[in-house]
Amino acid sequence: MPKVRELEVFRVVLPYGGRLETLLVKLIDEGGMVGWGETVNPPPKMWGRLEESLGARLIGVEWQHPDSAPSGDPAVDMACWDLWTRMRGVPLAHAIGGSRTSVVATVRLGPDRSNESLVARVNQQVCAGYGHVTLDVRPGWDVEPVRAVRAAFPALTLAVDCGGAYTEPGQLIALDSYGLEVVERPFDSGDPYLHATLQDQVAATVAVEAGADLDDYLALRAGRALLLRPSTFSSLSDARRAHDRAVAAGWDIQCAGGQGAGLARAATVAVASLPGCTLACDVTQPPRTNQIVDPIVGANAGVIAVPFTQPGLGHTVDESRVQRLAKDSFTA
Template identity: 30%
Template sequence: LAASVAPTLAFVAGHRMAKAALEAAVLDAELRAQGRSMGELFGATRDWVDCGVSVGIAPTLEELLDEVTGYVEEGYRRIKLKIKPGWDLVPVGAVRELLGPAGLLQVDANTAYTADDIPLLAELDAFGLLLIEQPFAEEDLATHVRLAEACETPVCLDESILDVTTAVDAIDRGATSVVNIKPGRMGGYLEALRVHDACRALDVPVWCGGMLETGVGRAANVALAALPGFTLPGDTSASARYFAEDVTEPFVLGDPAGEHRGQLRVPDATGTGVTLREELVRGWATRPPVVLTAG
């Protein structure tokens, strides 16, 4: 059973993403045998989830604004900008002006800053951001606490949160007031559920991070993002954001002019709710499979 995967692999240090992949596969098989969906098991409370998109460091400000404009036209409900020293206040200000005061905007620093940058990061308060994500090194909770005390923008942790223990510890220390939940980083969906439940009990909002998943992982992430504690749009972009062809039927945003603009539908079929497009996988294979037989 899927619940036995993490305990069985506990003797292996690290390798959380490999463990998460194995647990997800076992969970998918288990739920298909039971005739249940991941959304049902997880406790999904919505049929559609709000989607955001992550925007990387652009070569120029003009190119950044063009890219963001395209995502807004597609209907994405939240923009996340990657920032780094030298690429922060100006691009964030430009995108805020583009989106207007009501547009949902947040930034992700991917540990690019140090304690010396706290005054600069506090200047981001002027832009009405949802949050600033992981500005300092994973292990450096103390500096995240200092930033949280120095600014009004909520501090969100990503890479620092490995499981429910680290999540609760970071919240208790005041290092974070929002948590990015990535099942791969946490070693699996079952641990991600525990983090969600703990954060909800502490009244800490969570959102679902993305890691370039194919349709298989995206389906599970969308089901996870339908839980009640996920009150912020996640990085659950449509398949076309990264892939010309997805290994499942593509995830497509709701009609930009319709009721579900900027949303993805939660799969309700058994398991992940999606089916692998085996012909594509065969076509992409670099060589045919080798089948070993006894004798």
């Protein structure tokens, strides 16, 4: 039964990607076992809340399972899961119900200066082993680049991420003629009726990023896939429950989470090993300068290995690098 005797929290600024901020939590139990967690882009008040109350909530408190631990924050919940699974010598992926030893990865490509340049970038990724590509599209940069990529790669599995930039289904109908597997986040979340209308009109799977309103989307059949970001849930068990509800409704799952220092990515890969996560995992290849874990979390030839032979998250944390990157920390 875990009992945390010491904890440390770090506010880290990553050197790549617009100086992204991430929050790391380290828990140490009475036997010296360590668990780590991460929250990317933490809300402004999270640091103060943890500094004020986390020690009182966790230090010396016994708990039997991460779901019963007094965590309250995603990074703390992840650290509890990492600690609990390491103490038992089991991988996190197995503990939450995962069964895959590897997952197919998509590579994400943004707008380019020309269609020729975009096709050249796609070719680079295909040569590197990727069989699945996701293009970020927006109004005015959608049909022509998709047409160019499809003409150059007729057999490539292709998806588009709209980033919620469209306002009506008619803007996206033309894309459906290019054999897309998935149309991600076509509209702002919160309007399942708009998503349902689009799904009725296209052959591609509409993937929605829903939270508390997930049941509304499922009831209206406002898509056929859930874009599941574990980092947006307060706990990994909540993410698992969203997976279960979507799968029970006959939906596919695409797991996503491409930012951070490596721990949040590792948790995303663990969730992606769940049986319903049938679509390519969107964990963008991380810059090495941002990673505090060994091995780094990323794809090799379009495939991401799930660490099923290592306990916990399955990665070692470079604590000296954490100390160098940290702009603030506290211990309890």
